[in-house]
Amino acid sequence: xxxxxxxxxxxxxxxxxxxxxxxxxxxxxxxxxxxxxxxxxxxxxxxxxxxxxxxxxxxxxxxxxxxxxxxxxxxxxxxxxxxxxxxxxxxxxxxxxxxxxxxxxxxxxxxxxxxxxxxxxxxxxxxxxxxxxxxxx
Amino acid sequence: xxxxxxxxxxxxxxxxxxxxxxxxxxxxxxxxxxxxxxxxxxxxxxxxxxxxxxxxxxxxxxxxxxxxxxxxxxxxxxxxxxxxxxxxxxxxxxxxxxxxxxxxxxxxxxxxxxxxxxxxxxxxxxxxxxxxxxxxxxxxxxxxxxxxxxxxxxxxxxxxxxxxxxxxxxxxxxxxxxxxxxxxxxxxxxxxxxxxxxxxxxxxxxxxxxxxxxxxxxxxxxxxxxxxxxxxxxxxxxxxxxxxxxxxxxxxxxxxxxxxxxxxxxxxxxxxxxxxxxxxxxxxxxxxxxxxxxxxxxxxxxxxxxxxxxxxxxxxxxxxxxxxxxxxxxxx
Numbered sequence: 001x002x003x004x005x006x007x008x009x010x011x012x013x014x015x016x017x018x019x020x021x022x023x024x025x026x027x028x029x030x031x032x033x034x035x036x037x038x039x040x041x042x043x044x045x046x047x048x049x050x051x052x053x054x055x056x057x058x059x060x061x062x063x064x065x066x067x068x069x070x071x072x073x074x075x076x077x078x079x080x081x082x083x084x085x086x087x088x089x090x091x092x093x094x095x096x097x098x099x100x101x102x103x104x105x106x107x108x109x110x111x112x113x114x115x116x117x118x119x120x121x122x123x124x125x126x127x128x129x130x131x132x133x134x135x136x137x
Numbered sequence: 138x139x140x141x142x143x144x145x146x147x148x149x150x151x152x153x154x155x156x157x158x159x160x161x162x163x164x165x166x167x168x169x170x171x172x173x174x175x176x177x178x179x180x181x182x183x184x185x186x187x188x189x190x191x192x193x194x195x196x197x198x199x200x201x202x203x204x205x206x207x208x209x210x211x212x213x214x215x216x217x218x219x220x221x222x223x224x225x226x227x228x229x230x231x232x233x234x235x236x237x238x239x240x241x242x243x244x245x246x247x248x249x250x251x252x253x254x255x256x257x258x259x260x261x262x263x264x265x266x267x268x269x270x271x272x273x274x275x276x277x278x279x280x281x282x283x284x285x286x287x288x289x290x291x292x293x294x295x296x297x298x299x300x301x302x303x304x305x306x307x308x309x310x311x312x313x314x315x316x317x318x319x320x321x322x323x324x325x326x327x328x329x330x331x332x333x334x335x336x337x338x339x340x341x342x343x344x345x346x347x348x349x350x351x352x353x354x355x356x357x358x359x360x361x362x363x364x365x366x367x368x369x370x371x372x373x374x375x376x377x378x379x380x381x382x383x384x385x386x387x388x389x390x391x392x393x394x395x396x397x398x399x400x401x402x403x404x405x406x407x408x409x410x411x412x413x414x415x416x417x418x419x420x421x422x423x424x425x426x427x428x429x430x431x432x433x434x435x436x437x438x439x440x441x442x443x444x445x446x447x448x449x450x451x452x453x454x455x456x457x458x459x460x461x462x463x464x465x466x467x468x469x
Contacts, residue, residue, distance in 0.1 A: 026286035028286070029290060029460040030459040030463055031459075032463075047453070049449070049452065049453030050450045050452075051454065052455070052456070070455075074316070075316055077316065077317050078316040078317065080446070102462075103459070103463030103467055104459060104466045108455070
């Protein structure tokens with residue numbers, strides 16, 4: 001019986017992988033997995049809005065030009081419940097963002113991870129090892 | 138500060154790990170407290186738990202609960218997931234993809250319940266009627282009914298109304314999903330309010346026996362009327378539009394987005410079974426869509442620490458703009 005359960009889970013997992021139904025909005029619809037971004041910038045604003053919070057940062061280009069980027073986060077409710085507070089990310093903090101750029105080419109990105117200059121990392125993305133496939137929703 | 142954040146994450150993981158559900162301890166003949174005006178008092182915060190799948194894996198047949206071994210496996214999976222969620226760095230063999238970061242989601246607490254659907258006895262959705270199959274196929278000139286993003290976004294109309302921050306409907310708002318599963322019950326003489334967190338719904342339900350509104354009036358959330366049967370609150374909802382789906386987010390209802398007809402009737406039963414447990418049952422009756430009625434059971438547990446936060450979704454919905462403009466950019 002358990003073997004059958006496992007087989008069913010593996011099968012369902014492979015289906016779930018090909019049709020990601022994860023969140024309020026499909027990431028693949030908004031962001032381009034062929035366009036990873038690495039941004040180093042200073043926090044200018046945090047938007048605590050549903051369905052997703054956004055971190056705003058100013059990124060200094062090598063030529064000195066400053067461009068503003070928006071980085072998508074989880075919903076404010078779950079961020080609060082997981083311990084992320086208004087003070088977690090202070091105005092002016094320098095952060096490094098790994099993520100994926102918006103398909104429309106704008107300066108928006110989905111944040112996979114946010115790291116402080118000293119190496120402390122705020123959160124990481126994409127590690128969903130083995131949640132039962134039937135619960136992937 | 139960040140250290141504190143990590144600690145909190147760790148604590149969260151620990152709570153998840155340790156929160157192995159105790160076997161339901163339902164005192165016999167438990168009588169709920171009464172409101173000052175004499176109704177059973179169900180007031181409180183009752184968050185959903187996304188640890189139970191909507192449909193039962195077929196190989197479990199008519200079994201409604203997991204065996205000890207299966208349950209232990211699920212608990213172990215939850216523990217591994219909690220550990221992964223609380224890691225500071227992804228392990229080298231983890232595929233860091235474009236999906237949402239793991240810290241975004243509520244994992245739920247494993248329980249022994251094998252599926253939310255308890256009737257039909259196999260725990261699975263009944264078949265669609267031929268009429269409903271045809272409707273799904275032919276809708277929107279053969280494009281089908283809007284659901285999750287499927288690679289195209291010619292118009293906002295290609296995406297369901299959950300994407301558009303409009304509503305998740307009566308049942309979709311209660312079926313536990315990835316996050317924001319808070320529910321709240323507030324009572325007043327002659328009324329009960331059932332409030333759901335994500336997208337933000339608050340149904341104000343009269344209990345005075347008044348008739349439903351005119352049958353020509355159709356609404357996303359329908360028209361609800363409630364009454365007491367002993368300590369059970371029974372709510373019947375009619376007057377639905379056919380523009381919404383049960384689990385319209387595609388979540389909780391894998392595959393088919395759960396569109397129903399205007400004939401839909403939902404009968405909800407809220408039964409307090411102990412101080413901290415409320416059984417929520419909902420029967421879906423729509424013989425134009427499904428060949429027979431079906432019923433889900435969600436065991437809600439009181440959590441007075443849980444805060445149901447406002448969900449002003451539409452105002453912050455950058456996603457629709459990004460999805461549509463992203464689709465235009467991809468076409469070039």
